Structures are given as C-alpha cells and as structure tokens.
Amino acid sequence: xxxxxxxxxxxxxxxxxxxxxxxxxxxxxxxxxxxxxxxxxxxxxxxxxxxxxxxxxxxxxxxxxxxxxxxxxx
Amino acid sequence: xxxxxxxxxxxxxxxxxxxxxxxxxxxxxxxxxxxxxxxxxxxxxxxxxxxxxxxxxxxxxxxxxxxxxxxxxxxxxxxxxxxxxxxxxxxxxxxxxxxxxxxxxxxxxxxxxxxxxxxxxxxxxxxxxxxxxxxxxxxxxxxxxxxxxxxxxxxxxxxxxxxxxxxxxxxxxxxxxxxxxxxxxxxxxxxxxxxxxxxxxxxxxxxxxxxxxxxxxxxxxxxxxxxxxxxxxxxxxxxxxxxxxxxxxxxxxxxxxxxxxxxxxxxxxxxxxxxxxxxxxxxxxxxxxxxxxxxxxxxxxxxxxxxxxxxxxxxxxxxxxxxxx
Numbered sequence: 001x002x003x004x005x006x007x008x009x010x011x012x013x014x015x016x017x018x019x020x021x022x023x024x025x026x027x028x029x030x031x032x033x034x035x036x037x038x039x040x041x042x043x044x045x046x047x048x049x050x051x052x053x054x055x056x057x058x059x060x061x062x063x064x065x066x067x068x069x070x071x072x073x074x
Numbered sequence: 075x076x077x078x079x080x081x082x083x084x085x086x087x088x089x090x091x092x093x094x095x096x097x098x099x100x101x102x103x104x105x106x107x108x109x110x111x112x113x114x115x116x117x118x119x120x121x122x123x124x125x126x127x128x129x130x131x132x133x134x135x136x137x138x139x140x141x142x143x144x145x146x147x148x149x150x151x152x153x154x155x156x157x158x159x160x161x162x163x164x165x166x167x168x169x170x171x172x173x174x175x176x177x178x179x180x181x182x183x184x185x186x187x188x189x190x191x192x193x194x195x196x197x198x199x200x201x202x203x204x205x206x207x208x209x210x211x212x213x214x215x216x217x218x219x220x221x222x223x224x225x226x227x228x229x230x231x232x233x234x235x236x237x238x239x240x241x242x243x244x245x246x247x248x249x250x251x252x253x254x255x256x257x258x259x260x261x262x263x264x265x266x267x268x269x270x271x272x273x274x275x276x277x278x279x280x281x282x283x284x285x286x287x288x289x290x291x292x293x294x295x296x297x298x299x300x301x302x303x304x305x306x307x308x309x310x311x312x313x314x315x316x317x318x319x320x321x322x323x324x325x326x327x328x329x330x331x332x333x334x335x336x337x338x339x340x341x342x343x344x345x346x347x348x349x350x351x352x353x354x355x356x357x358x359x360x361x362x363x364x365x366x367x368x369x370x371x372x373x374x375x376x377x378x379x380x381x382x383x384x385x386x387x388x389x390x391x392x393x394x395x396x397x398x399x
Contacts, residue, residue, distance in 0.1 A: 034170040034173075035199070037207075054203075054206050054208075
C-alpha cells in the first residue's frame, strides 16, 4: 500500500509527496486535472498492469478507493 | 453543474458571447460570435448540436459541439456527428468530468436525432481523454502527403536560394512526368466502405468561405491557401474526376495550384487509396501534428457494423471531412 501511495504521489508535480496518505482525497488538490487523472491511469497500467477507466476515477474520492479498484482488477 | 443540449439556432446572443469568450480564452484565438454561428449553421441539417455546461450561478463552464454529416456506409446513407469546438474554462478544469458529462448529454440527445456514430479528431491533450474517459476507439492516424516547392523557405535555410532553385526544378520535372503519365495511365481509388456523402449540397456547405473550388469538365478540386509562419501552404481538400478520386485529378489539381498560387508547399491530408507519384507520404515521425481519428457508435448495432468502422482500410477520411486549418 505504501508503494501505491508513493507511485500515486509521483503523478502530482506541484503537491508535496508528504501530503499523500491512503486516506487523502486527491480530487481536492488544486493541481488535480484531467492530465493528472490520465497520468494515474497510465501509472496503474504500467506498474500494476491494470486498466483503469474514467468511471473508476469518477467512483473514487480517496487513494484507498483507487487502491481497492486496482486490487479488485488484479 | 447543469448541462443543456441546444441546436445552433436555439442559443441566445448572450450565450454565444460566452461560448466565443470561453473558446478564445482556452485556445488563445480571436474568433467572433458570428464566425461560430455561420460555421455551425453551415451543415447538412442547417445547424449543429451543442452541449453547454453552466455552474450553479448560470456561468458557462464549457461547451462541446457535434456537427452532423451524412456518410455512406456500405452503400447506406446515415447521419454521423463530428465533434469539435470543445473547451472547459480554466476555472472549472478541476472538475475533470464536465467534458464527459457534456458528451453523455450529447449522446442521449443525438441518438434521438438519429445520429449513429460520433467521430472526432482530438488534439494531443484530449486524445487520451477520448479513449479513457469517453470510451472512444482509435481508428487511424490521418496521413500527410506533401510536395515541397520552395524547400529552402520551408526549412528557413541559409542556402534558401540554392535549395529553392533545386526544389522548384525537381517539382517541375516531377509534375511534368506526372502530367505525361496521367495521359497514359489513370489510377482510380478503390471504393471505400465508409465515406462522406459528396453531393452538391455538401460541397456548397463545406467549401463556402475561404476555399477555392475549381471545376473543369469532369475534374473538380477544392483547396485553401494558408500562410503558416511565412510558409505559403496550399491545402488540397478534395480532388475528383467524375466523382472518383483519381491520380489524373490529383495531377491536374496540383498543376493548377502550382500555376495559380505559387505555394511553398502543397499538402493533402487524408486517405488516398490509389497509386500516385505527385506527393510524398510524410513519415509519421515527421508530421507536424498527429491527427488521430476516433469513433464511437451511439445506438445498438451489429458486430459487423463495428468491424467495418474499426477497420482503417474502410475509411475515406481527410481534411474534407473536418478542418483544423
């Protein structure tokens, strides 16, 4: 889970990695945009070999939500 | 956020002003309300479909448009919708689903209007979004074909004069050979399973303001001159001989443009499906802007319909179908 948080945080250029925990509501960050969302989808595909969809992101508000979706698709 | 879908003629003046401002702000352009209205009315139905997103205080957050076009698919005429003019204002971009919600509203509306398929040629930023968030499918990357006439001007070289003399001579000889060859042999494009319905009405609407449309006997071609960073570029949109793409029509069109416009570069962007020796195919790595064609089917269709749409070889698609210039 820690690694997931680390990979997730790496997709944000301007937000400090220390601000990310598994509980973080990432869509509330000022930096959040469709480009960050696409980076997360690409990261999950590359690192976990899981295809996330736009709907998966829509359903998620915290990192834990995304983590659970990724786990369920593995 | 409230999303409304309206036809071009149902949008009031104040909203047009907001659409124009939003578009100009997003893309750093200086279009007028009237340019948009004329462009979106100039379609086979006389209007387009616009999804407009408003925030809780009624401020326009974004807009996207579907332009109706008739296509012939395996001999059957049907209505497609080409997406374009999309933007979400900077202030609202943290809500990454505004665009997909507008699209969903358009899907529901356009399905009722008997539009079967949405097409799009998204830019670099929105291509991935189209695939991941709108669930659209990639068909092909539109091909570029070029004939550099003033090569020195194109690459802005110190040896401009020498390169230009060389390329003018080369292109002249090439065209002379092609003119001669076209007397001996005419290559005809194989019929495509999917193509725009080219009729008088379409041509009248598609090539109205800013285009040069030439008809001489059986030959018909349309092009547009654009100055891009000092390079006079002739965009060839359409070349037909008796309603078919042929190498002879291409040769005639290029000869006409060369003689009458003296361009630095002649470009054709689209599928050809016939042998020709007039233009050079630009390698994908060298194209100035990748133009991916994406699609989605709106209503329930058979698998064979999807198979036809997803096969890049079935398409006759180019700048005549859409215009980014």
